[in-house]
Amino acid sequence: MTEVLTRPITPRHPSTPRNDDVTRLLPKPLLVIVIAVLLVIVLAPVLYILFASINSDVSVAQGAFFPTELHFDNYVKIWSTVDLGNGLFNSVVVCGAVAIVCALLAVSSAYVLVRYSFRGRLTVLRALLGLQSIPGTLMLLPVFVLFSTAATTFGIQIIGTRSALFITYLTFALPFSTWVMVTYLRGLPRELEEAARIDGASSWRILTRIVIPLSWPGIVVSAIFAFLLGWNDVLFASVMTNPESRTAAIALQVFGATQEGGAIPLYGEMMAASLICAVPVVVLYLVFQRYLVGGLTAGGVK
Amino acid sequence: MTTTTPASVTRAAPQADGRPLGSTPTGGRPARRRGRSPNERNRPFWMLAPGGILMILVIVVPLILAIVISLLDLDQYTLRSWLQAPFIGLQNFIEALTRSTLLRSIGISVSFAAIAAVVTLPIGVAAAIATQNKFVGRGLVRSIFLIPYVLPAFVVGTVWRTMLQPGGVVDDALASFGIHTGLWLNGPQSFWALILVQIWSSWPFFYLLVLAGLQAVDHEVHEAAAIDGALWWTKLRYVIFPYLRGPIALAVIISFLHNINGFTLPFVLFGVPAPQDVDVLPVLTYITSF
Numbered sequence: 038m039t040e041v042l043t044r045p046i047t048p049r050h051p052s053t054p055r056n057d058d059v060t061r062l063l064p065k066p067l068l069v070i071v072i073a074v075l076l077v078i079v080l081a082p083v084l085y086i087l088f089a090s091i092n093s094d095v096s097v098a099q100g101a102f103f104p105t106e107l108h109f110d111n112y113v114k115i116w117s118t119v120d121l122g123n124g125l126f127n128s129v130v131v132c133g134a135v136a137i138v139c140a141l142l143a144v145s146s147a148y149v150l151v152r153y154s155f156r157g158r159l160t161v162l163r164a165l166l167g168l169q170s171i172p173g174t175l176m177l178l179p180v181f182v183l184f185s186t187a188a189t190t191f192g193i194q195i196i197g198t199r200s201a202l203f204i205t206y207l208t209f210a211l212p213f214s215t216w217v218m219v220t221y222l223r224g225l226p227r228e229l230e231e232a233a234r235i236d237g238a239s240s241w242r243i244l245t246r247i248v249i250p251l252s253w254p255g256i257v258v259s260a261i262f263a264f265l266l267g268w269n270d271v272l273f274a275s276v277m278t279n280p281e282s283r284t285a286a287i288a289l290q291v292f293g294a295t296q297e298g299g300a301i302p303l304y305g306e307m308m309a310a311s312l313i314c315a316v317p318v319v320v321l322y323l324v325f326q327r328y329l330v331g332g333l334t335a336g337g338v339k
Numbered sequence: 340m341t342t343t344t345p346a347s348v349t350r351a352a353p354q355a356d357g358r359p360l361g362s363t364p365t366g367g368r369p370a371r372r373r374g375r376s377p378n379e380r381n382r383p384f385w386m387l388a389p390g391g392i393l394m395i396l397v398i399v400v401p402l403i404l405a406i407v408i409s410l411l412d413l414d415q416y417t418l419r420s421w422l423q424a425p426f427i428g429l430q431n432f433i434e435a436l437t438r439s440t441l442l443r444s445i446g447i448s449v450s451f452a453a454i455a456a457v458v459t460l461p462i463g464v465a466a467a468i469a470t471q472n473k474f475v476g477r478g479l480v481r482s483i484f485l486i487p488y489v490l491p492a493f494v495v496g497t498v499w500r501t502m503l504q505p506g507g508v509v510d511d512a513l514a515s516f517g518i519h520t521g522l523w524l525n526g527p528q529s530f531w532a533l534i535l536v537q538i539w540s541s542w543p544f545f546y547l548l549v550l551a552g553l554q555a556v557d558h559e560v561h562e563a564a565a566i567d568g569a570l571w572w573t574k575l576r577y578v579i580f581p582y583l584r585g586p587i588a589l590a591v592i593i594s595f596l597h598n599i600n601g602f603t604l605p606f607v608l609f610g611v612p613a614p615q616d617v618d619v620l621p622v623l624t625y626i627t628s629f
C-alpha cells in the first residue's frame with residue numbers, strides 16, 4: 038500500500054487546456070466556492086495565531102481578531118516569562134539525536150530485511166506494522182514502571198532526564214522509520230551491491246558505501262518523521278521531564294497556567310510561542326512536501 | 340548450516356534458475372533450500388540487533404508488563420515494588436468496568452471518533468476533487484491545505500483553546516451573526532468543540548488519500564464519460580466515486596483509530612481533569628495512571 042502511495046502527487050498527464058476540460062469534475066463556479074470556503078476555514082485560525090501573537094492580552098481575551106495595539110515585545114518577553122529557550126533547546130537536542138540515530142538504525146535493519154531472506158522475516162515485517170498501532174497511552178505507565186525499576190535495581194536515574202525522552206522517542210519512531218526504509222530499499226536496484234560483493238566487499242562496507250549514499254531521500258524522510266514524533270509529543274514529555282529537561286511542547290503549556298489567580302493568561306505570548314513551536318514543523322513539511330506526503334497517507338502519523 | 344552439496348553445485352544452483360548469483364526473490368523463501376548462495380551464509384543479523392533490542396526492551400517488555408500489572412493489586416504508592424504485589428486475577432478489570440467511568444469514556448471516545456471521521460470525509464473529498472485540475476496558484480492552495488494537518492497537535496489545541504474561550508474570537512464572530520452560544524470548553528458543548536477542532540486539523544488527511552485515489556482514474560475514463568455526455572454530478576456519482584471506495588474506506592478506518600488514540604488534542608484543549616463530556620479514553624487512562 039505504501040509503495041503505491043509514496044508516488045509524489047502530480048498529474049499523470051501533462052494536461053493541455055483541452056485535457057483539463059475532460060478531467061474537470063466540478064463546474065467552475067462550484068470549484069471556486071469550494072476552494073474559497075476551505076481557504077477561509079484553514080487560514081482564519083492560522084492568521085489568528087499571527088495576529089494574536091502581536092496583540093495585547095486584554096484584546097485577545099475580548100475576542101478581537103485584528104490586533105488593536107501592536108505588541109511586538111511579546112516575541113521578546115516569551116524568552117523570559119517561561120524558559121522557552123531551554124524548552125526549544127531540549128526539543129532540538131532530543132529530537133535531532135532521535136532523528137539521526139533512528140534513521141541509521143532504520144536503514145541497517147531495513148537493509149537486512151530487504152536483501153536477505155531468513156526464517157521469521159515476514160513475522161518481523163508484520164511486527165513492524167503491528168507495533169505502529171499501539172496507542173501511546175497504553176505504553177505510558179508500563180514504560181514509566183520499567184524506567185523506575187531500572188532506577189531502583191541498577192541505580193541509573195532515567196526519568197526526568199533527556200535520555201529518557203531520547204530512548205522512548207527513538208523506540209517509538211523505529212517501527213515506522215524502518216518501514217519507510219523497507220519500502221524505499223525495495224525500489225533500489227541490487228546490481229551495484231552484487232558487483233561490490235563480487236569484488237569482496239563486506240556487508241558493512243556495502244551498507245555504508247553503497248546503500249546509504251543511494252538512499253538519501255528515504256533516510257531524510259524517516260529522519261524527519263522521527264524528529265516530528267518527538268517534537269509533537271506531549272504525553273511522555275509531560276510525565277518524564279522536570280523543569281530542567283522539559284521540551285518546547287511542555288513549556289508552551291506553562292504559558293496558559295503562569296497567570297493563575299484571577300489574572301488573564303498571557304495570550305499574546307502564548308500565541309507567539311505557539312507560532313515559534315509550529316514554524317519549524319510547517320517549514321519542514323512544506324520544503325519536503327513531495328517526499329513526506331506519501332508517508333503521511335501511509336500511516337496516519339504526523 | 341553445513342551443506343553436503345559440493346561447492347560447485349551450490350554456486351551453480353541459482354544460475355540454473357536463470358537468476359543472477361546471490362539473488363533470492365524478496366518476500367519469499369529461497370527457491371531451493373539446497374542451493375545456499377554466499378549471501379545466505381553470512382547474513383549480517385547483527386545489523387538488526389540494535390533496533391530489535393530497543394523495540395523488545397521498550398515496547399514488547401512493557402506490553403507484557405502491562406498485562407502482568409493489570410492482574411496485580413497495585414496503587415500509586417506500591418507501584419515501585421510491583422514485584423511483591425499480590426495477584427488478584429481479573430478483579431481490576433471487574434472494578435474498572437463497574438466502579439469507574441470507564442464505560443462512559445469508551446462511549447464518548449467511540450462516538451467522538453466515529454462522528455469526527457464521518458463528518459471529515461465529505462470535506463476531504465470536496466477538497467481533492469476541487470484541486471485535481473490545474474489552475475493558477477494550485478501549488479500554493481495545496482500547501483495551504485496541508486497546514487492544519489502538519490501543525491503540531493499541541494499548537495492546534497492551544498490556539499483553539501484561546502479562540503473558544505468565553506468571550507473569545509469565536510463567540511465574538513458568532514455574536515455578530517446574532518448567534519449566542521454557551522460555554523465551549525466546559526459542559527455538554529465541549530464534546531462538539533472537540534469534534535470541531537479534530538475535524539479542522541484532520542480533514543487534509545482525507546484530502547491526501549482521496550487525491551491519491553483520483554490519480555488512479557485513467558484518462559480514458561474521463562474521456563468516455565465526456566463522450567457519453569455525463570453531467571458532472573452523474574459522472575462523480577457513477578464514474579469517479581467507485582474508484583474512491585478503497586481510499587475512502589482506508590481513510591475512515593485510519594482516522595477512526597487515530598481519533599480514538601488521540602491524547603494530545605483533548606489534553607491540551609481542556610486540560611486535566613477533563614470536563615465530564617469529553618472524558619475520552621486516553622485522557623482517562625492518563626489521569627488514572629498519574
